[in-house]
Amino acid sequence: MKMNTTVQHVTDRIIMRSQTTRRDYLERMDAARAKGVARGHLSCSGQAHAYAAADEDKARLVGEGAGNLGIVTAYNDMLSAHQPFESYPALIKSAVREAGGTAQVAGGVPAMCDGVTQGEAGMELSLFSRDVIALAASVALSHNTFDAAVFLGVCDKIVPGLVIAAQAFGHLPAVFLPAGPMTSGLPNDEKARVRQRFAAGEVDRAALMEAEMAAYHGPGTCTFYGTANTNQMLMEFMGLHLPGASFVTPSTPLRTALTAEGAKRALSLSALGDSYTPVCDILSEKAFVNGIVGLNATGGSTNLLIHLIAMARAGGILLDWEDFAELSEVTPLIARVYPNGLADVNHFHAAGGLGYMIGELLGAGLLHADTKTVAGTGLAHYTQEPTLASGTLSWQAGVGRSLNDKILRSVADPFQPSGGLARLSGNLGTAVMKVSAVASEHQIIEAPVRVFADQNDVKAAFKAGELTGDLVVVVRFQGPKANGMPELHSLTPVLSILQGRGQKVALVTDGRMSGASGKVPAAIHVCPEALDGGMIAKLRDGDVLRVDATTGVLEVLTAGVESRPASIADLGQNQHGVGRELFAAFRNAVGAADTGASIFGE
Template sequence: MTRPQRRPHPVVAAVTARIADRSAASRAAYLERIQRAGDTGPARTKLACANLAHGFAAEEASGKQALRGRVKPNLAIVTSYNDMLSAHQPFGDYPPVLKKAVVRAGGIAQVAGGVPAMCDGVTQGRDGMQLSLYSRDVIAMSTAIALSHDMFDGALMLGVCDKIVPGLLIGALSFGHLPTVFVPAGPMASGLPNGEKARIRQLYAEGKVGRAELLEAEAASYHSRGTCTFYGTANSNQLLMEVLGLHLPGSSFVNPDTPTRAALTDAAAARAVAITRQGGEPTPIGEIVDEKAIVNACVALLASGGSTNHTLHLVAIARAAGIALTWQDLSDLSAVVPLLCRIYPNGAADVNHFHAAGGIAFLVHTLLRAGLLHEDVRTIMGHGLSTYTTEPQLRGGEITWVEGPKQSLDLDVLRPADDPFDRDGGLKVLGGPLGTAVIKTSAVKPEHRVVTAPALVFDDQADFLTAFAAGELDGRDLVAVIRYQGPAANGMPELHKLNPALGVLQDRGHQVAIVTDGRMSGASGKVPAAIHVTPEAALGGPLARVRDGDLVTVDAERGLLTLAEADELQHRAPTGRALEGEEFAGTGRELFAAFRATVGPADQGASVFPALAGVVPTEGVTHVQHA
């Protein structure tokens, strides 16, 4: 197996040390809590008879006997199955398969509960999208409820897409004493090429093709069971779970309905049994997800050009393990982590092409050799990230792991660290009088990375699209300021529906950018987007005082988000407003008033869960000097 060829890069080492120091008190408290829970063990051997009888009433006789004691580990299965969404539909077959595999490995398993799984692709531009980000924390709470019966020695988590995997992981970390394996379902086979799909979307935005042609293209792209094949949040989730050591090596991008996929599912069940106390290799998930593992996840996200949504999710995940990760940590890492992947929307290839080119095994290999990943971490496979330079092969019906490729098989898709597509990871923190934001530049051409243009202010994405359709945006440079879209305003919906229109304006030769306290998703594309602006407009942030015509600069090169009228900004009265009260009636939004009232800021993960206790304030943290 690959071993790192050098010590950790000095910036990687410095950022890791900084995070550990900042998190010392909260991480220690977290580890003490899960240690106590692990020492106590599952309650089923201590439950009153009526309680225990309820816990195994539906089991077969052999299962009831096993659950009376602690000789066999009992695994909780928490599933995000539904049969509407392609990524989660395969999970309908998993529980009975996993149960049999667990029994063969010497354990027993129960489906402990389900979690919601909504699709941003379906709700894009709709009122339902206002529930999307909140669903992550609902999923975390649902996971906690599933595990709260305290009948379990370990867990298997079934999830793939946008908020589902972060929510499952946050929930699992609240039971950090339990060994936990995440079980993927894999991407659908490649359909219509992503470049062609993007072309049709833009033609539709220009009115040059109709809805029938657009629907035909979309249906040819999203056509079967499995995850969508572009490199958005769903597939970023899968890569991160593998680099965190929570998936089996090489399992993330194996297609559904293949013999290898089926064998990997069986192997995941067996591995989950092995890492329980009864299995002999106790590996609590709360000990796997430590400061080094979080930095590894950040590095992998940056090197692969992954989803901007993880500037929210990784912060929230880290906090669930007592670790204080900041946007500045991500930005400092991005400055030294090269971009190694070109996967749509950062290129023409999809995740199947990436997997064929060498995939995660080669990505981990080259990042380890460059000293950009910590090798000395725990994983579900044991100690050391080098295991994740291997890939699975099916031999005689059983999975074995062999060394993965040591050279990329397609340099147009995947490159080594010493010959990257770009020298940095393309993620930066922007700061200035308009607040703090993040920007992803890996799909933005260099000539578009600095934009200075008059602001056009909108309080709703629909108003922007109406103006575009009416031709009111033609013939001008502009920075579209889309405000009152933050977590406290309306749940921070994705504004990905704006991308085709913005792309049309850019292609006409205009300077175009967007500034928003909302999200632009893992599919953010070629137009520079200063997103997640905090403080948000609904809480009095500066965007509430921006006016049409203000000269705004989005500078991804120097990390600036400024406007020429900065001196007078603080003296202006806010304009516009967020939705209120009855305006949220319908589509379930009225049920989430408590979330809107308590959600934290974007740079702290946009979470409804309490802030970390004992964390040293991050204001004034000295930035790492880049080599």
């Protein structure tokens, strides 16, 4: 199938834009790989320190002929998505020994849950945790004793942070090993209804707690299509998972077999063998374009419009929001998973899942078919699905058709002709919006604004009955430099209630709204942010704002706003408590959202 001309044009533009930075990066990776087996350069004392606790693996490690696999894990048992990783190191070591190699846990990285910290002070550390994870993973691998690596991570900032670190060690092969989604519990739409009823004062906290516990009830990733599951999609579209690995539930024989095979595959790709495939060769410009197409086709999380930019820059590839917007225009939305529909990711996987989607998009010329992956050259590997028969893992052709057209559709009969993400720009700056769940009649609003500097003030105004008529709720001083750019997802029930009353309502913010943003239009990641003197800092109550996702407009219609002095917020309360005082250096160094909101430079 001939490549779609827009996809090819955007890819060529990214390659040209990134020419210098990508060349410099690849030269560094070439120099690193040329040094050969890393641990061979260690002193005898250094090697003895590295092998002292290796027990039965010591002889293989000293001999240097067997590959040594580094395990970087985000295990903790507070996150349901990461609790299954507790048993992975032992499983990986056993699998690698069978293949004649060795494995060691190189180190652990933190993993926080945005679901726990929503609306809390800890959320102000959430975005920064991505770069902490990248730093921690780099420390783990800096011992330079590994021939390949596996990365154990799932959730929102963890996978992007691990990818950034993997690219810093891009001369090494790497396989990402997921834990899988929890089994389906209380339907997500029913959970959302209970949240709205609680926000409206119609049910008590006991009813809310019962619903939440029924929805989040066991090990595995949350089952809605938020940032965590968008990460899993990306790892398949970009070739760092084994095919079909993303949405196999924990503690099943197939999940165990995929984990063992992923570890073996990582070592098989090392420079010690004949199939050397380092991360720097997999994560090419084409791979990132494939990831953006997947993001649009699935209506994925808006957080990835920040993370993908940061992930790409770690490999010398320069993306911008224009790339996302142009790809969205030609990418049909062919999946509806909550909050973009009623199905959860288990239903999505059963209906044909990522294998079906990749096959459809390849057939339409919307994906680059010739990318390198951990499964071999060619994205067609990812149209296959894993099976386990008599203890033997193999891959076979996927279903080739949707088994439920309310969840998955063909490119020829999509849910909507363009992707689930929109870029907005105008005199207020630049922003993004997830539109895959926003009805067409709600994608345009022109209304006066109510301006807030804290999401709790929005909730208080709602409870006081102040949010009447059509309005645009502006929540500013929520950018990365101001307070770490927290998600404002806890505003979703309030805004949904207003919309349900027949009001036209939208959110505009320099903060984030998360992959769970739903039916209310939310222009987020506004750049420049308020603390940088962006126009959003000059708005006053009553100014009229136009938010139009159909034409990509974010415009202040009130005259004279640009000549006003920028408002100044008291951010003192955001500087201390729950560790925030330790992140002052991050707030001072972080870049803008449209460059990845990273501390690693523009």
